[in-house]
Amino acid sequence: MRPFPILGLFLLTFSGCAAEKEQKARPPALVEAAPIRLATFTDDLEAVGTALANEQVILSAPVTERITSINFTDGGFVNRGQVIAELAVGQERAELAAAEAQALQATQQLERIEALKKRGFATTASLDQQVAAAGSARANAQLARASIGDRVIRAPFAGWVSLRTVSPGAIVSAGTPIATVSDISRIKLDFTVPETRLSMIREGQPIRAVSSAYPDRPFTGSISTIDPVIDPATRAVRVRAILPNPDRALKPGMLLTVRVMSRQRQSLAVPELALVGDGEDRFLFLVENGKAKRIEVDTGIRQNGLVEILNGVKPGARVVTEGVVKLTDGVPVRLPGDRNGPAAKTADRSATGA
Secondary structure, X not given: OOOHHHHHHHHHHXXXXXXXXXXXXXXXXXXXXXXXXXXXXXXXXXXXXXXXEEEEEEEEOOOOEEEEEEOXXXXXXXXXXXXXXXXXXXXXXXXHHHHHHHHHHHHHHHHHHHHHHHHOOOOHHHHHHHHHHHHHHHHHHHHHHXXXXXXXXXXXXXXXXXXXXXXXXXXXXXXXXXXXXXXXXXXXXXXXXXXXXXXXXXXXXXXXXXXXXXXXXXXXXXXXXXXXEEXXXXXXXXXXXXXXXXXXXXXXXXXXXXXXXXXXXXXXXXXXXXXXXXXXXEEEEEEEOOXXXXXXXXXXXXXXXXXXXXXXXXXXXXXXXXXXXXXXXXXXXXXXXXXXXHHHHHHHHHHHOO
């Protein structure tokens, strides 16, 4: 028999022993661990909503007429009842003067007939006819006054006006927009919630909204109204929230991401980096007696960099938070500042062959 196979077997055995000895001499993995603690988790509902003004109206010309004056500045504030614009009223004033003169004449004639009726020189029919004539004349005068009032456009509520698009002297037709007045001291935020999540919302519930214009500034408010009717096409319900807007940062028409803050609870939590996945299963590594112990856990929601742990671990257990990629079940570990711990002593004995 040739000696080469025996020599090869000897070399393989020697190299295997050397590898095993080298593996035994490998120092424990350096990891970081922390006791598992309770954290607050909130069942949030996210949606996208559109900002609306608290009150908004487009003031338009009631008739075809010439604009004589505009009494607001672009984007300026107006009080309730303040005159926004005036239309020409020359013809209407003339008609009012004529109607008032007729009303005065009819009233005087009525007084004369009443005096004659008392003396028996006028009939009841003539008196009734004059009463009707005087009432008609007064109604014509009131109609002329109303026509003049319609040509004076006033703000129905306090708010901010839009940019001006018409000028004095322009002839506008009936229905032409003159100004938009918006009360944005607070904002109505409308969004939809799926029918399946309807049980998570209620009136008065707090919300938080973020706009892309102010990504670092959340706006808080509360739900004011839930539409009593569900849209049969989308199977969703429309919800309206109110957001205070004292500095007018929010504008009508803005798109905001809404988060409805629902039920809060206290649950065990670990950092996301501490969790290890294997298919659909989730695991944590605990530090026990200087070794890593892998345990399976059930998880809940993720929030603010933490993962909710539903079961599988008890409060206070030391969980590996960094370095989990280096670990397997039962492998020795050491923590920062733990050079003289059990795991380190085991590694020292292995390295010296003791």
